[in-house]
Amino acid sequence: MIAPGFTGGLLDRSDALRHDAEAFAAAASDFRAKLLKLDGYDPEIDAEGRLAWTSIAERADDAELVLLGLENGRPHFAAYTPGMGPPRGRPQRLFAMLDHLAPGEAATYAAARSVLDWHARHQFCANCGTQTALFRAGWGRTCPNCHAEHFPRVDPVVIMIAEHDGRALLGRQPAFPPGRYSALAGFLEPGESIEEAVAREIMEEAGVRVTNVRYVASQPWPFPSSLMIACVGQAEDDAITLDTNELEDAIWVSRDDVRKVLANEPGPFLPPPPYAIANTLLTEWAAD
């Protein structure tokens, strides 16, 4: 059973509540209802890696509630505060926390962060420019002028290794921590399948042609709201032509090398962190 980071959430999203104003109002005034505690967009976590919650009675006067879901019938909310700007950068403090979040908790946090960030960046109607209002329990915004309805974006990203003669192709972006190599990745575009996006991205970034693309696993990635789709493709040969605008370096690594670095033993590179699906992808590939 593959369990990538940011998966395994335990809340029932309860789509029905989003469409039922009366039921939503009851949930929002339920004395048991919980509000996710956030410091800006960062979670607060306890020693066991669990998210901190408070009562929704503690919310700011102008806060707008986003229904994260139900747990045993008990409503769980996050609060969007009008004027709250989008998150800036990815604080190291948050990334250190992600290593400690308990399974399932990171999934709840990911949903909350993505939706709040989306509200912060989507206050206006893309169709007519008018200020929009939150609706559907926080899972959409609607325009009072042209009546367009807008829903949170999820941007599919393909993330993949090319495989050749028992070795995997990894790349290094300039912004990576020293020594790290990871799977190549890029946004999927309108008018292409997952398999086509995988082939296009590996060709663009490394000049390697792949066929027989195989899906491995997926995870949400809340920076701001990607769906990471992890795949393996078969490379026709191992000659690399690097796109230096995207990658600083690309290397072919053996299964032995991958097993070693995932076990924290010295090897030719440092692997991506456990909460990133590139780590899951390499773990699966090395176990084959």
Next chain:
Amino acid sequence: MIAPGFTGGLLDRSDALRHDAEAFAAAASDFRAKLLKLDGYDPEIDAEGRLAWTSIAERADDAELVLLGLENGRPHFAAYTPGMGPPRGRPQRLFAMLDHLAPGEAATYAAARSVLDWHARHQFCANCGTQTALFRAGWGRTCPNCHAEHFPRVDPVVIMIAEHDGRALLGRQPAFPPGRYSALAGFLEPGESIEEAVAREIMEEAGVRVTNVRYVASQPWPFPSSLMIACVGQAEDDAITLDTNELEDAIWVSRDDVRKVLANEPGPFLPPPPYAIANTLLTEWAAD
């Protein structure tokens, strides 16, 4: 080799050209450059199911060019005309055409349609409400006020069958043509994986719990801009609890039934059309 509808495009998207103003200007004044002929948002096709093209010299004075890609170095464009509203409904004429489009041609059309439709619905900055301008060869819009960059949406949709005791679960939406049943489907949300979205949607729409979700194939779906992700999940039992807001009916069908109706023989339902990935999914499942 699985080849779902709207895949197999032959144009090289040439991402490098989008980032190089000089090269883009050269492509846009290349005398060999071709412009996709459209009637509104509908394609014009010849007797062999190929898309019709004209010279970019034929474009309207105010047209903005979207680079679809290169074929043997020859630039292919679509034109966005400011003021062009989004498409309305899905004309039957278009759906009849889709059956006749040659492989690869539907993929080129899908990319063009999705991007033009996106421009039509995204003239304003979601962040600040200011009118935006096309950039990156038509693959983005940028805001002159807050400098936010916006990129075409691709909305991931899971489409799936639950499997139980050799039978597959299919559903019927009220808007379907008479007799048609198809795979269940729904938008993937922020904070969930493909596998989690599949399980949630089948539970919401049919009350069936699935595990061991297996990815089968994907396709772009340009109405307006979805990525259809086709999967099969194992149902724990076959008791159906229908969400009548979503589905009119749901049934369990055997492999024999599916093979029959895909071969145009009489059976208990009419299948989805060949250009829809639900058709590919049923074909794969029936062949297992």
